[in-house]
Amino acid sequence: MPERSNVTLADVAARAGVSLATASRALNGSTRKVRQESVERVHEAAQALRYTANVQAQAVARGTTTTLALVVGDIADPYFAAIAAGAIRAADEAGLVVTITSTGGDPAREATLLGVVAGLRPRAVVLAVSRRLGAGGEVAAAVAGLVAAGAGVSALVSDLDGAVTGVEGVQPLVIRNLSGAAALAGALVEQGHESFAVLAGDPELVTARARVDGFVAGLAAHGLRVPDRAIVPSEFSRDGGYRAMSALLDAAADGGPVLPRCVFAVTDLMAVGAVAAIRERGLVPGVDVGVAGFDDVQMLADVVPALSTVRLPLEDIGARAVRRALGVEVDGAVDGEVVLRASTAR
Incomplete structure (x- = not known):
């Protein structure tokens, strides 16, 4: 018997007593009709020889x-x-x-x-x-x-x-980041927050820019403005959020702009970094400074205080993207849902 790694489709065809073309059709599910008897012999031969199909070769044949x-x-x-x-x-x-x-x-x-x-x-x-x-x-x-x-x-x-x-x-x-961030801004204003800063992530990243623009527009609709110095760029990560929040805290401690009542981080991960920086300075997140994020990542559900955020159905987004690629999903847009929790309670 040939070694498993060396078994070819020709070996399978020879053992089954059929042509190479018939063996290929029987194993690859071809629409061209193959007698059931031949199909069974080919599959038995393939199993006996421990034949594994060459996926890349099949790809060339099928496209x-x-x-x-x-x-x-x-x-x-x-x-x-x-x-x-x-x-x-x-x-x-x-x-x-x-x-x-x-x-x-x-x-x-x-x-x-x-x-x-x-x-x-x-x-x-x-x-x-x-x-x-x-x-x-x-x-x-x-x-x-x-x-x-x-x-x-x-x-x-x-x-x-x-x-x-x-x-x-x-x-x-x-993913409607603009409208989601705008809705979050409005909800925070309705909670009673009047001064804000934004931990903006990388301003050249499309998602970060959309969330910043949406949040700023949402505040503007309520007659509020975020000073340019209060929009702090940083890495799109937990450490980026920590560093951006630390910069705001340092500026306030050095006699600069007063620390805002609420900080919006463009991702939940950045918000977690901001919470760590606030707590490190002896302040209480959600009491001394409110913190809000974006995404509602399930992995961060146990963060204390619980994060206010914009909820995106992340797993459903992945599933819908697959169905879109396969042409079986019609709806092509995802809206976020504002969720207010303890991190912005006053």
């Missing part, structure tokens, strides 16, 4: 594999991890196997990774990444190549993100 490629910004970020969990669940329901790759939070890597993904000939691709304002030419070209090769492609995009939405065949799933 695509039965895989879904998931490209995320940072799999260690609970935001992307939750989206990935939903995408994997939906892919499994569709009979697809998921391959995951991460840009590591570097938007410049996206086009390169998509080129690698194209070589895998996936049936579908989901893009859940952080893109920069004004970027997207190379990404759009790479996505267009995937579509042309027969892959269904969906992309999670923010209100301001046009990097791939103009590519024919791409099914966007728009």
Whole structure:
């Protein structure tokens, strides 16, 4: 018997006593009719020889594999991890196997990774990444190549993100960050907060910019303004939130601007960093300074005080993105829901 690693389709065909073409059709589920007797002999031969199909060879023959490629910004970020969990669940329901790759939070890597993904000939691709304002030419070209090769492609995009939405065949799933942040601002004003700062993340990232712009617009609708010095850029991470909040606290301690009553961090992770910085200075989060985030990441549900935030159905977003890529999801937009908790109680 040939070694398992060396078993070929020709070996299976010879053992079953059929032609190579018949063996291929029997194993690959071809629509061309094969006698049931031959199908059974081929499957018995394949099992006896421990034959494993060459997935890449099948991909060449069919044009695509039965895989879904998931490209995320940072799999260690609970935001992307939750989206990935939903995408994997939906892919499994569709009979697809998921391959995951991460840009590591570097938007410049996206086009390169998509080129690698194209070589895998996936049936579908989901893009859940952080893109920069004004970027997207190379990404759009790479996505267009995937579509042309027969892959269904969906992309999670923010209100301001046009990097791939103009590519024919791409099914966007728009996350309405602008309106979500504006609604949060209004809810915080109604709670009684009158002065604000914003921990803005990276201002060149589309999602961060949309959330900042939406929050500022929401305050403006109530006659309030955030001073430019109170909009603090930083990394889109827990440590970024800690550093930005520390900068505000340092400025207030040095006789600068008075510490605002409430701070909006553009992600829950950044809000967690802000809470740590506030507590480190002997202040009480939610009492001395309110803190609000965005996303409602389940992994952070036990943070004390509980975070006010904009809830996004992250796992459902991942599942819907898969269905969009496969052409079975019609609705292409996601709204956030404002949730007020102890971190902004007065």
